[in-house]
Amino acid sequence: MKAVAFTHYLPIDDPKSLFDVDLPKPSPAGRDLLVAVKAVAVNPVDTKVRGPKDGVEDPPRVIGYDASGIVESVGPDVTLFKAGDEVYYAGDITRSGTNSEFQLVDERIVGHKPTTLSHAEAAALPLTSITAYEAFFDRLGIDRDGADKEQSILIIGGAGGVGSIGIQLAKQAGLVVIATASRVETSDWVKELGADHVINHREDMVAQVRALGMQHVDHIAFFNGMNNWDAAVELIRPQGGIVSIDAIDLPMPMAGMKTKSASLHWEFMFARSMHNTPDMIEQHNLLTHVAKEIDAGNLRTTVTQVLSPFNAENMRKAHALIESGTVKGKIVIEGF
Ligand SMILES: NC(=O)c1ccc[n+]([C@@H]2O[C@H](COP(=O)([O-])OP(=O)(O)OC[C@H]3O[C@@H](n4cnc5c(N)ncnc54)[C@H](OP(=O)(O)O)[C@@H]3O)[C@@H](O)[C@H]2O)c1
DSSP, X not given: OEEEEEEEEOOTTSGGGSEEEEOOOOOOOTTEXXXXXXXEEEOHHHHHHHSSEEEEEEEEEOOOOOEEEEEEEEOTTOOSOOTTOEEEEOOOTTXXXXXXXXXXXXXXXXXXXXXXXXXXXXXXXXXXXXXXXXXXXXXXXXXTTSTTTTOEEEEESOSSHHHHHHHHHXXXXXXXXXXXXXXXXXXXXXXXXXXXXXXXXXXXXXXXXXXXXOSOEEEEEEOSOSTTHHHHHHHXXXXXXXXXXSOOOSXXXXXXXXXXXXEEEEOOTTHHHHTTOTTTTHHHHHHHHHHHHHHTTSSOOOEEEEEOSOSHHHHHHHXXXXXXXXXXXXXXXXXX
């Protein structure tokens, strides 16, 4: 089967950083599905895993953590899917990735693909939807179905992949959304996705939120970087919650959090599959929920660029774009 892989961890401008390879087609056991992949999306995690470091992979390593495709066959213990079903999923970072013509994935982290979307439109969604959904509803404890409506949330990094679906999920839950964007293009994009207010994460965030007439916000989501930590501590309401999906290597003074009884949560969307938690199936459930909301017209895909065909050249192009840190929405590759 066709795949894009690497043996050495190299800068993306090196043609060997990702190359085309032919690998044996796997077969499913246990709760695994064998999926014929039709489209994949590229995320910052791909570039972090692939980026320059020591080590040699033999056989070549296949990464990629977002796909839409069709179930080809199922393992003997599969109960949720059958051959022919259209599915979308992010997968498991400890296993071979989505950048191949066929892939094995545990059914408990797979959802039925939204029926109203093409494979390219669907492939843009799983990793970022799981991240934003778990951050808001599982970690911060916001009510998905509107019991917390009118509460406010500050989404730092509104225009990226996670922010683009996060804004929509937060609006669906009835929240007042302040999203950050630093360019005209990204500012327009987050408004189009439903943000009530847009502020610039490269300027004084406390002053900008206060200028909106808000002393504090109820929730804060760090969906890109953590360099506004001090502003977040200042802005979070007493007993409010902050969630981060990103960097852990910046200073994060906690004194202001203690005196507000504020809480900090971490979200890592691979945690459930990586640790085989008993509630792993919640990712199947949440992807099913997102697909229903898409098909009902309440959420939209976040794809902004589609590259074709699926090959190493286009994969390197997508990685370089992600590494630029300026992507709006999601980049997808199709055409297997
Ligand atoms: N823990 C997890 O499970 C998990 C899951 C998904 C992603 N992540 C991590 O979360 C980060 C974001 O992922 P993503 O897919 O949304 O990234 P992305 O799509 O590459 O984000 C690009 C966008 O981020 C904005 N941005 C750049 N630097 C920023 C900063 N310092 N503060 C706020 N916004 C900034 C830019 O908007 P402007 O041009 O408007 O500045 C740009 O359009 C990555 O580091 C990724 O690895 C973690």
